[in-house]
Amino acid sequence: MDPAGSILPRAFYDRDPVLVARELLGKQLVLVAGGVERAGRIVETEAYLGPHDLAAHSARGRTARTEVMFGPPGHAYVYLIYGMHHCMNVVTQSEGQASAVLLRALEPLRGIGGHTRGPGLLCKAMGIDRACNGRDLTDPAFHVAHSEAPERIVIVRRPRIGVDYAGHWAKRLLRFYIRGNPYISRE
DNA sequence: TGCACGATGAAC
DNA sequence: TTCATCGTGCAC
Numbered sequence: 713m714d715p716a717g718s719i720l721p722r723a724f725y726d727r728d729p730v731l732v733a734r735e736l737l738g739k740q741l742v743l744v745a746g747g748v749e750r751a752g753r754i755v756e757t758e759a760y761l762g763p764h765d766l767a768a769h770s771a772r773g774r775t776a777r778t779e780v781m782f783g784p785p786g787h788a789y790v791y792l793i794y795g796m797h798h799c800m801n802v803v804t805q806s807e808g809q810a811s812a813v814l815l816r817a818l819e820p821l822r823g824i825g826g827h828t829r830g831p832g833l834l835c836k837a838m839g840i841d842r843a844c845n846g847r848d849l850t851d852p853a854f855h856v857a858h859s860e861a862p863e864r865i866v867i868v869r870r871p872r873i874g875v876d877y878a879g880h881w882a883k884r885l886l887r888f889y890i891r892g893n894p895y896i897s898r899e
Numbered sequence: 900t901g902c903a904c905g906a907t908g909a910a911c
Numbered sequence: 912t913t914c915a916t917c918g919t920g921c922a923c
Contacts, residue, residue: 796916816906875906
């Protein structure tokens with residue numbers, strides 16, 4: 713349940729991915745599976761702006777894999793990368809915009825075992841795989857919640873990681889992280 | 900039907 | 912810097 717009304721509403725995601733990427737910092741990613749709750753504080757994100765953004769998967773058009781990205785906001789876009797790691801995004805803006813925010817690192821809060829620095833490790837530690845693809849993030853069992861104890865943070869902007877193939881888009885400052893946080897995947 | 904290549908992570 | 916490992920997307 714969500715007695716405190718802490719689950720972020722769909723309207724939160726129905727906005728510019730840059731805003732969503734910045735505002736997700738400090739919030740909690742929560743997943744309940746098999747009676748076990750896992751939660752972590754989001755400390756690093758990347759924004760993918762849509763089909764015009766050559767670093768975004770949606771730049772290749774609407775395909776079976778990117779279908780979720782083209783769908784309504786507030787859903788999880790999870791895919792397998794390098795044949796062995798999973799990456800999780802939250803879909804942003806209205807249906808058809810195909811923008812999203814990649815979750816790159818978490819600060820462990822509850823039920824987290826392994827490391828959470830980096831998108832692949834984040835998914836592994838949370839137990840997120842392709843079975844989560846397309847899931848509605850207003851679900852009490854899988855959502856992002858407001859911070860329990862909001863604090864002042866300083867946001868650092870950097871180029872996105874691993875998208876050198878995207879030409880000038882690789883230089884855009886679309887990666888965000890909480891300054892000084894020890895769980896950042898890299899500076 | 901085949902093939903090159905990742906929004907990564909770990910080892911050397 | 913190299914490599915593991917396999918689903919996607921696109922060229923034949």
